[in-house]
Amino acid sequence: AQRVTQPEKLLSVFKGAPVELKCNYSYSGSPELFWYVQYSRQRLQLLLRHISRESIKGFTADLNKGETSFHLKKPFAQEEDSAMYYCALRWYSGGGADGLTFGKGTHLIIQP
Amino acid sequence: KAGVTQTPRYLIKTRGQQVTLSCSPISGHRSVSWYQQTPGQGLQFLFEYFSETQRNKGNFPGRFSGRQFSNSRSEMNVSTLELGDSALYLCASSLGEGPYEQYFGPGTRLTVT
Numbered sequence: 001a002q003r004v005t006q007p008e009k010l011l012s013v014f015k016g017a018p019v020e021l022k023c024n025y026s027y028s029g030s031p032e033l034f035w036y037v038q039y040s041r042q043r044l045q046l047l048l049r050h051i052s053r054e055s056i057k058g059f060t061a062d063l064n065k066g067e068t069s070f071h072l073k074k075p076f077a078q079e080e081d082s083a084m085y086y087c088a089l090r091w092y093s094g095g096g097a098d099g100l101t102f103g104k105g106t107h108l109i110i111q112p
Numbered sequence: 113k114a115g116v117t118q119t120p121r122y123l124i125k126t127r128g129q130q131v132t133l134s135c136s137p138i139s140g141h142r143s144v145s146w147y148q149q150t151p152g153q154g155l156q157f158l159f160e161y162f163s164e165t166q167r168n169k170g171n172f173p174g175r176f177s178g179r180q181f182s183n184s185r186s187e188m189n190v191s192t193l194e195l196g197d198s199a200l201y202l203c204a205s206s207l208g209e210g211p212y213e214q215y216f217g218p219g220t221r222l223t224v225t
Contacts, residue, residue: 032211043115044202044216051211086155090211098209099145099168104154 002027002091006103013077014111021072021106023061023087032090033070034100035061039083047072047085057081077110084108114138116205116217124223130191133220137184137205144186145214146178149200158201161186162209190222198224 003026013019025031035047048056050063050070061072070087087103117136125131137144146158157170161180178188184205190197200221204214 043218044204046213046215049213093168099157099160099170100147100204100214101157102147102155 002089002101004087004089004101004103006085006087006106008106009104010107010109012109012111015079016076019072019074019077019081019108019110021085021087021108023070023072023103025068025070025087025089027089027091029092031063031065031068031070033061033063034088034090035059035070035072036086036088036102037083038086044086079110079112082108082110116203116215118201118203118217118220120220121218122221122223124225125193126225127193127195129193130189131193131222132187132189133201133203133222135186135188135203135205135217137186137203138215140207141205141215142184142208143206143212144180144184145204145206146186146188147202147204148172149202149219150198155202158188160209167209193224195224198222 005024033050036044037047038044059074063070084105084107086105088100092098119134143162145160147155149155159178160168164180175191180186200219202219203217206212206214
């Protein structure tokens with residue numbers, strides 16, 4: 001079965017410092033990975049996906065199949081980055097049906 | 113374009129009762145997924161519906177069920193409620209199955225007393 005692990009429940013860094021949110025996965029198929037973010041009192045929203053290889057709000061994430069990781073990074077943290085971050089893996093079952101498995105989330109706090 | 117809507121937003125029920133939650137996807141979206149979010153277990157996949165058919169089901173007891181209507185709106189039902197069913201229930205819609213972005217609703221907060 002697929003699994004997503006986010007080892008840090010809470011991560012606190014100072015404004016301007018680099019941020020790295022860790023995510024490791026296990027999946028027998030070809031992985032599709034995502035980072036979702038939930039700001040205070042807002043709904044869960046997609047931050048970025050590995051297939052896009054894009055940078056959103058200064059965040060990037062590289063899929064490392066050898067280490068089965070998809071860590072989220074930002075060189076200089078901003079206070080508005082404070083939020084819950086979830087790593088998610090899309091898995092496929094027979095017939096093309098799919099679902100998302102989420103990690104338990106990391107609460108990122110950016111201190112001024 | 114209006115986002116995913118869920119009703120009701122808050123619900124308080126008693127153990128043993130049943131509850132029905134509703135989700136209206138973004139217009140044009142045909143796939144709806146449901147998730148349960150709790151502090152202890154995080155976000156867990158409940159089921160996915162596409163074209164009125166349940167396509168996937170997570171590891172939840174049969175008390176949890178759902179359906180999708182021809183207009184893609186979906187409902188989930190929980191029967192014989194238990195205290196442990198207290199959670200935020202999230203619905204997400206996407207254009208279809210496969211590599212489409214899932215858009216989440218605000219959730220329904222269910223409290224079982």
